[in-house]
Amino acid sequence: MTDVPEAARRIRSGDPRALARAISRIDDGDPAVIEVLKALHADTGRAHVVGVTGPPGSGKSTLVDKFVREYRERGLTVGVLAVDPSSPFTGGAILGDRIRMQSHALDEGVYIRSLATRGHLGGLSGAVMEAARVLDAAGFDRVLIETVGVGQSEVDIVRLADTVVLVSVPGLGDDIQVLKAGIMEIGDVFVVNKADRDGADRVVREIRSMLETALVNGASPRALSGTGAADRGGHHIAFAAREAVSSHGYGDAHGLPPVLKTTAETGEGVGPVVDSVEAHRAALAETGLLRERRLRNVGYELRGALGNRLLARLGTPDAVSRLDRLAEDVVEKRRDVYEAVDVLFEELC
Amino acid sequence: MTDVPEAARRIRSGDPRALARAISRIDDGDPAVIEVLKALHADTGRAHVVGVTGPPGSGKSTLVDKFVREYRERGLTVGVLAVDPSSPFTGGAILGDRIRMQSHALDEGVYIRSLATRGHLGGLSGAVMEAARVLDAAGFDRVLIETVGVGQSEVDIVRLADTVVLVSVPGLGDDIQVLKAGIMEIGDVFVVNKADRDGADRVVREIRSMLETALVNGASPRALSGTGAADRGGHHIAFAAREAVSSHGYGDAHGLPPVLKTTAETGEGVGPVVDSVEAHRAALAETGLLRERRLRNVGYELRGALGNRLLARLGTPDAVSRLDRLAEDVVEKRRDVYEAVDVLFEELC
Numbered sequence: 001m002t003d004v005p006e007a008a009r010r011i012r013s014g015d016p017r018a019l020a021r022a023i024s025r026i027d028d029g030d031p032a033v034i035e036v037l038k039a040l041h042a043d044t045g046r047a048h049v050v051g052v053t054g055p056p057g058s059g060k061s062t063l064v065d066k067f068v069r070e071y072r073e074r075g076l077t078v079g080v081l082a083v084d085p086s087s088p089f090t091g092g093a094i095l096g097d098r099i100r101m102q103s104h105a106l107d108e109g110v111y112i113r114s115l116a117t118r119g120h121l122g123g124l125s126g127a128v129m130e131a132a133r134v135l136d137a138a139g140f141d142r143v144l145i146e147t148v149g150v151g152q153s154e155v156d157i158v159r160l161a162d163t164v165v166l167v168s169v170p171g172l173g174d175d176i177q178v179l180k181a182g183i184m185e186i187g188d189v190f191v192v193n194k195a196d197r198d199g200a201d202r203v204v205r206e207i208r209s210m211l212e213t214a215l216v217n218g219a220s221p222r223a224l225s226g227t228g229a230a231d232r233g234g235h236h237i238a239f240a241a242r243e244a245v246s247s248h249g250y251g252d253a254h255g256l257p258p259v260l261k262t263t264a265e266t267g268e269g270v271g272p273v274v275d276s277v278e279a280h281r282a283a284l285a286e287t288g289l290l291r292e293r294r295l296r297n298v299g300y301e302l303r304g305a306l307g308n309r310l311l312a313r314l315g316t317p318d319a320v321s322r323l324d325r326l327a328e329d330v331v332e333k334r335r336d337v338y339e340a341v342d343v344l345f346e347e348l349c
Numbered sequence: 350m351t352d353v354p355e356a357a358r359r360i361r362s363g364d365p366r367a368l369a370r371a372i373s374r375i376d377d378g379d380p381a382v383i384e385v386l387k388a389l390h391a392d393t394g395r396a397h398v399v400g401v402t403g404p405p406g407s408g409k410s411t412l413v414d415k416f417v418r419e420y421r422e423r424g425l426t427v428g429v430l431a432v433d434p435s436s437p438f439t440g441g442a443i444l445g446d447r448i449r450m451q452s453h454a455l456d457e458g459v460y461i462r463s464l465a466t467r468g469h470l471g472g473l474s475g476a477v478m479e480a481a482r483v484l485d486a487a488g489f490d491r492v493l494i495e496t497v498g499v500g501q502s503e504v505d506i507v508r509l510a511d512t513v514v515l516v517s518v519p520g521l522g523d524d525i526q527v528l529k530a531g532i533m534e535i536g537d538v539f540v541v542n543k544a545d546r547d548g549a550d551r552v553v554r555e556i557r558s559m560l561e562t563a564l565v566n567g568a569s570p571r572a573l574s575g576t577g578a579a580d581r582g583g584h585h586i587a588f589a590a591r592e593a594v595s596s597h598g599y600g601d602a603h604g605l606p607p608v609l610k611t612t613a614e615t616g617e618g619v620g621p622v623v624d625s626v627e628a629h630r631a632a633l634a635e636t637g638l639l640r641e642r643r644l645r646n647v648g649y650e651l652r653g654a655l656g657n658r659l660l661a662r663l664g665t666p667d668a669v670s671r672l673d674r675l676a677e678d679v680v681e682k683r684r685d686v687y688e689a690v691d692v693l694f695e696e697l698c
Binding site: 034037038041042044045055056291294295296298299301302303305306307308309310311314323324326327328330331333336337338339340341344345348349 | 656657676686690
């Protein structure tokens with residue numbers, strides 16, 4: 001049994017053991033933690049949530065560590081969630097946390113934690129959203145969410161962060177270039193890390209050029225039409241918002257977001273990135289776009305949670321065997337998938 | 350208006366323009382294509398579906414092209430779906446298709462197509478599953494699904510492929526090593542590409558060692574318990590299945606799957622990889638595990654589609670404004686997320 005008010009009180013006070021416990025329970029998909037999260041809801045919404053994402057090998061972990069130091073020097077407290085796609089079997093996350101925490105071991109203003117999302121019904125984004133709220137309620141000024149990933153996870157991070165830092169790196173080959181084109185719209189601050197490597201300036205130029213193209217194409221009505229409009233529209237809004245905030249000390253006069261070089265190993269260039277994140281934060285707040293972005297993010301969360309609520313009904317033994325029988329019908333070609341879903345939906349709703 | 354029987358007939362005959370049209374409609378999320386898919390259902394289930402996945406920069410596209418050649422030399426026809434995470438704005442997929450198709454331009458036994466999943470309500474995996482069925486119904490002997498991705502997309506591919514080829518590459522840094530640990534369980538055939546690079550043998554050894562560890566840990570009951578059991582169990586079954594098929598000419602005597610080196614550029618090592626995929630296919634069929642794997646995959650699909658069916662109800666103007674008001678309640682702290690979902694679920698179900 002959880003003593004909900006006591007757990008919430010300890011989280012609010014920033015007790016690292018209470019934070020660790022709550023986040024582990026989120027990670028494991030323990031439904032009892034929801035009562036604690038409900039109790040904390042009134043204390044959320046104060047932290048600025050910064051997503052840091054980019055391809056593997058781009059040095060995000062080192063960069064995030066330097067962001068933490070920079071924020072600490074500015075007198076702000078920082079919670080870090082490192083989303084670790086480790087499997088349910090190997091669970092390498094915990095060791096990594098211990099190593100990373102060592103450099104901030106005596107600093108109560110820093111909390112670093114990996115999430116492997118072993119059991120959360122809402123998957124990665126559901127668990128990260130809840131864990132970020134725990135750190136928010138614990139009073140951290142900034143919550144950094146670091147995702148190792150390419151593809152869907154970058155799209156997801158846009159749904160929970162107030163500001164997105166997109167990290168690139170020179171020399172990762174053509175695949176990466178293609179990916180960059182695809183995820184360009186989600187960044188608010190662009191970083192080319194490992195800037196001491198050959199080709200860093202070329203990557204900066206490429207990103208600028210892609211951003212200019214995206215700025216032109218971003219106005220396309222396609223992004224707001226069709227079945228996927230609700231989903232895709234988010235990118236569009238993010239991009240439009242960027243233009244609106246560019247007159248508030250963030251980005252350049254043409255609405256282009258900053259593209260900055262860093263060498264995370266030495267810390268070079270980290271200060272200006274944090275400056276840009278803070279400028280973006282201030283601009284979002286001044287223009288009222290922070291609230292709009294959060295409304296959109298909560299909208300995504302509600303949609304996701306709604307689907308999960310329905311799936312939870314599939315957890316009963318009766319529903320499981322019904323689903324199994326319908327899957328058999330499909331494989332044996334007695335029904336097609338669409339008919340099977342109709343049957344299941346009628347029975348469960 | 351679609352002439353459904355005519356569209357289905359042309360797809361069954363393998364008409365490339367009919368395939369292109371159907372897959373574009375799937376990609377765009379056009380609901381009318383469902384009638385065509387229903388009409389094709391009885392003609393599916395014959396192709397062996399091979400997922401090819403791994404980190405960006407691992408040379409998957411070149412490798413897949415070599416797989417296509419190898420299969421063609423063996424007298425088998427091949428459909429390829431390249432899952433392209435390009436954004437809805439930039440849409441670089443089409444150009445890539447044209448370049449890739451050129452080397453097989455006069456060969457009717459090959460069809461290559463990118464999917465950008467611009468509008469499909471079921472996201473990437475829903476669209477890929479449907480597009481794979483189209484190629485299956487068109488009579489291709491093998492359907493190769495190539496995903497550029499790290500993280501969730503590898504987990505998803507397990508839900509639609511009969512055999513999963515996991516591609517690694519030397520020298521991609523520590524992030525990749527971490528990722529490998531996490532996605533190890535999903536591969537049936539492991540490939541270390543760019544084997545002419547330094548460190549290829551070390552990567553082979555590391556993968557073998559991780560597989561041995563996973564084989565031991567894989568039996569943990571954790572994988573089959575907890576909220577996420579239904580999801581996670583799939584990996585467990587995949588892993589257990591691998592042991593069961595190892596006595597049927599696939600993998601080694603200890604249940605370890607093959608780990609093979611390739612140099613996709615020259616084609617070196619591609620033959621043995623295709624041999625292993627085919628051995629895995631034969632072993633799955635002989636042991637009855639092919640049907641079990643497909644039942645599991647359809648089960649995942651039904652779960653996903655069920656959630657989407659509910660989300661589709663959110664598409665009406667009334668539901669949208671209701672969702673918006675509830676998101677506002679959450680941001681303004683009048684309700685917590687869980688309460689908002691309860692309200693929404695009651696209203697929609």
